Amino acid sequence: MFETLSDKLGSVFKKLSSKGKLTEKDVDEALREVRLALLEADVNFKVVKDFVSRARERAVGGEVLESLAPAHQVIKIVNDELVVILGGGQQKLRHATQPPTVILIVGLQGAGKTTTTAKIALHLRKGGQRLLMVAADPYRPAAKDQLATLGKQIDIPVFAEGNSTLAICSNAMKRAKEIAASIVIIDTAGRLHIDEELMSELSELGKRLSPTEVLLVADAMTGQEAVKIAEEFNAAVGLTGVILSKMDGDARGGAALSITSVTGVPIKFIGIGEKLDALELFYPDRMASRILGMGDILTFIEKTEAATDEKKLKELERKIRRGGFDLEDFLEQLQQIRKMGPISQLMEMVPGISNLSRKLPQGADEKQLKRVEAIIFSMTPYERHNPNTIDGSRRKRIARGSGTTPQDVNQLLNQHRQMQKLMKQMGRGGKFTSMLGLR
Ligand SMILES: Nc1nc2c(ncn2[C@@H]2O[C@H](COP(=O)(O)OP(=O)(O)O)[C@@H](O)[C@H]2O)c(=O)[nH]1
Ligand SMILES: [Mg+2]
Known part of the structure; x- marks a missing residue:
């Protein structure tokens, strides 16, 4: 089922993903290949024409090209448009109000x-x-x-x-x-x-x-x-x-x-x-992802969307701009990320984010995350909001409480400081959420 089309689209997207940043020309070229692939799959020419023009309109917008994973945004757009031409939602059989x-x-x-x-x-x-x-x-x-x-x-x-x-x-x-x-x-x-x-x-x-x-x-x-x-x-x-x-x-x-x-x-x-x-x-949506053979990436995009609470992000943005990104927020961010599944796997799925992951605190994997959580849970609320007040004796107490060492606590504080700095940079101009490719 759809083998030919799957193969063709697969190679178009592979090429696109290898590029990193995309120009309008890149998108056009990719869509030209998508168009050919659809025609070769014997799709009605009028359907193909509308498909490509709708996809193009959405794909060349600044938000897509400027996002960190533009290729994946383009794939998502093609996926969405496939769902549309396949009929949108699943249509159940009707039943008569009066049987049979x-x-x-x-x-x-x-x-x-x-x-x-x-x-x-x-x-x-x-x-x-x-x-x-x-x-x-x-x-x-x-x-x-x-x-x-x-x-x-x-x-x-x-x-x-x-x-x-x-x-x-x-x-x-x-x-x-x-x-x-x-x-x-x-x-x-x-x-x-x-x-x-x-x-x-x-x-x-x-x-x-x-x-x-x-x-x-x-x-x-x-x-x-x-x-x-x-x-x-x-x-x-x-x-x-x-x-x-x-x-x-x-x-x-x-x-x-x-x-x-x-x-x-x-x-x-x-x-x-x-x-x-x-x-x-x-099911149009399942069929589309079957055609794209990109279930994993689509799942990722869905997961990020699901795990992203728009209101919380806004709040976070405000905090970042005020420079008030404290350990409580840090913890919450980590938990958000964790909701999405094994980090290493997620990071690999999206090239844009894998670049970012190198800038994030090193070794942000599951075990580390648990330790970070334990450390922050062992702090008082005052300490979480004011990490700068954590001195040697507080560090020792927190380490004992969380079953870690004062060095671990120190490392976490450094990571937080680093992330705060990074976020302040990206937070400028409200770019934080788009930086994560979440919009
Ligand atoms: N491979 C395959 N064969 C099918 C499918 N549906 C029907 N057939 C075959 O198509 C042939 C014609 O089916 P039939 O039900 O007699 O068609 P009718 O003349 O429209 O009633 C039969 O040999 C079926 O086994 C299908 O989904 N896949
Ligand atoms: Mg018959």
Whole structure:
């Protein structure tokens, strides 16, 4: 899934990350390569064009270029925009207020409708629903047999009585009542190509049944053809969702990356194999990070964002400007950093911050942090606010209290002084937070 695109984007970002500071030209060049990669992945050209222009607009702003990790900011922007074209948030299946919920499955022959019908039934039964599957294809007896076989495999009833599509469906609704099914999934007949007859039959079915969901099953491997099919089905019968089947065999991903932007219809599931459990809910954000293969960096950016309390930062900035960054703040800062996970790992993830880490007190690792905490906890509040008053005898007392040596205490005081100086420098002009790349 998305292998080609992943590889291409990976090398674009690797090049970008190796640069450190970025110019507008660097960003443009990278985005040009992103554009090519998307086109090669068979993404709709209009979608690509909008994608690149939105990404560029966000990426060449001063804040990104001046941040300490501009390459990662650019990656984040590309990630965000991927999420947008993939549809934004996850779209759940709707349920009827008055059961049964009726799900109409439509699509061309061979797209995977029958298989997907059984997959969805299995998926919904896990959620505690009572299901009925309907083989609404009076033309091909084999279609009914296929669904019946799948039904047996997963022990879900299949209904197929009637001599027309409409008759089968209305009989099925009666049966659903009898067995108190909460969800009815209707597998309709397909055609090799879109034709008038199929469309008018489906649109008639839509009027009669007023289904809760009309889901198009489209073969992801057909790329832009799948997008075209989705447009036509949407115009004729009104889709509430798309299921992209055969994603497991699709290395490019053009259909997935275009279909929602072009049609406005969300992808609700993807099929990732022939087996009946090979169905996944579609999460645009997870898909984007899968494409970028940058889960770790995105996680880092998220963690920093989560661990950063905007109000506290503001307060800190004010203190720094006043030169009042005391040991209490020092401790709090360290704890904030610690919330983000193992420091060494975090520092490695972001080149900008790894530069900074060299300037931070040496050896700011987990063990050190614990010791620092112990030392500060052994101080009185007065001492924490006024570290300059800590003389030899106080040092000894604090060392004893924290199970450390007076040298350790001394070292901490030096580190604090160093950090205070550093922060005062960066605090000028309110640059402290952007220095950490947190904005
Ligand atoms: N690899 C793979 N094969 C699939 C997937 N979904 C369906 N298929 C296969 O596609 C073929 C056609 O599926 P079928 O459900 O009969 O399509 P229908 O004509 O639309 O009902 C079958 O061989 C399925 O096993 C999928 O997500 N991945
Ligand atoms: Mg079928």
